[in-house]
Amino acid sequence: MTELAQESSKEKKKKNLDVQDESLDQDNRAGAQAGGKKLRLTLVEDEQSQLFAFQQTLKERGLKNFELGDIVAEALATIPKEWWDAKVDEITPLEWKLHAALENPDMREKLMSLLNGKK
Secondary structure, three states: OOHHHHHHHHHHHHHHHHHHHHHHHHHHHHHOOOOOOOOOOOOOOOOOOHHHHHHHHHHHOOOOOOOHHHHHHHHHHOOOHHHHHHHHHHHOOHHHHHHHHHHOHHHHHHHHHHHOOOO
8 A cells, every 4th residue: 555545545544433422422422411510430230230231222222322321321210300300318317317406496496305304
């Protein structure tokens, strides 16, 4: 292959890569929800999990470039608010709950009454 042909081939490859990069950027922007904030997290999934099985199924069906973040975001959006509220209550430290109770005058009175042995 002549130098000119090699150079032309390299330029074509570079253009193809640039087009692919631009396409990926557009896909990422399209997949991002308007006004949403990106979160970075690490998921460790068991091979028996639904998400792992979902990924495997997509791969088996020939899907190569799918945005898992968008799919997980959609799945998370289906979880009811009550679940999120219960989870927050479950993992909130006792110290925070106590501080919040002391800031509320009614709760503070009840707490003081309880601590003083009155019912």
